[in-house]
Amino acid sequence: MRRRAPAPGRSTRGFTLIEVLVVIALIALIGTMTAVAMSGGLQGVRLRSASKEIASQLRFTRAQAIASGQPQRFVINPSGHLYASPGKRDGRIPQELGIAFYGARQASAQAGEGAIVFYPDGASTGGSVELSAKQAARRITVAWLTGEVRLETPGAAP
Numbered sequence: 001m002r003r004r005a006p007a008p009g010r011s012t013r014g015f016t017l018i019e020v021l022v023v024i025a026l027i028a029l030i031g032t033m034t035a036v037a038m039s040g041g042l043q044g045v046r047l048r049s050a051s052k053e054i055a056s057q058l059r060f061t062r063a064q065a066i067a068s069g070q071p072q073r074f075v076i077n078p079s080g081h082l083y084a085s086p087g088k089r090d091g092r093i094p095q096e097l098g099i100a101f102y103g104a105r106q107a108s109a110q111a112g113e114g115a116i117v118f119y120p121d122g123a124s125t126g127g128s129v130e131l132s133a134k135q136a137a138r139r140i141t142v143a144w145l146t147g148e149v150r151l152e153t154p155g156a157a158p
Contacts, residue, residue, distance in 0.1 A: 043133040046094045051131050051138035051151055054093075057085040058116065058142060058149045065118035065147075075108075075115045076101050076129060096133060103127025122147045130154070 058074055064086045065072040076083045078099040084090045093099060101114030107125040108115045116127045126144025130137055139152045 043096055044136055047097060047131055047133040047136055047138055050093050050097055051140060053091060054083060054129055054131070055140045055149050055151045057083065057089060057091070058140065060089065061085045061116075062118040062122060062124065062147045062149065065120055066122055069120045071120065072118050073107070073115050074118070075113055077113050079112055093131070098132040100130040100132075101127065102130075116142050118147055 054076075061072045061074040072086045074083070074085045076099070078101055081093040081095055081097075081099065082090065083093065103114050103116055104125045104127065107117045107127075114127065114129075116125055118124045124142050124144055124147040126142050128139055128141040130139045132138075137154050139154050141150050141152060142148070143150075
């Protein structure tokens with residue numbers, strides 16, 4: 001089949017590859033900016049990341065207690081924005097985030113620190129760590145009886 005040439009005085013209609021790529025890039029940029037704005041921006045990303053990391057370290061500490069048959073301790077220093085779990089798995093929490101720890105005083109090794117101890121049967125002393133950024137917050141709770149670690153958003157529907 002042969003293509004017909006455009007009628008005299010009429011040009012072919014369409015878009016160039018560059019025009020299509022520019023439109024795709026603009027759509028991607030607008031989508032990214034919208035996602036960041038809706039998710040609370042950079043502080044929201046830091047809040048979610050730090051809370052997931054702490055929950056992960058608490059679960060690791062519980063697993064170490066069960067595997068080793070020895071009690072294991074997760075320690076958090078809210079004023080220093082630091083935490084420590086077994087195996088020298090220490091970390092920092094971004095300075096922009098607020099930190100509150102609620103737990104048994106008997107588990108803490110020294111003043112100004114909080115600790116959650118996990119036992120070989122999976123149980124723990126229980127407690128919670130709450131991280132906050134502006135109006136957003138995330139709470140990591142540890143059940144004392146089962147040692148279950150849960151990550152929650154306060155005020156959100158269950």
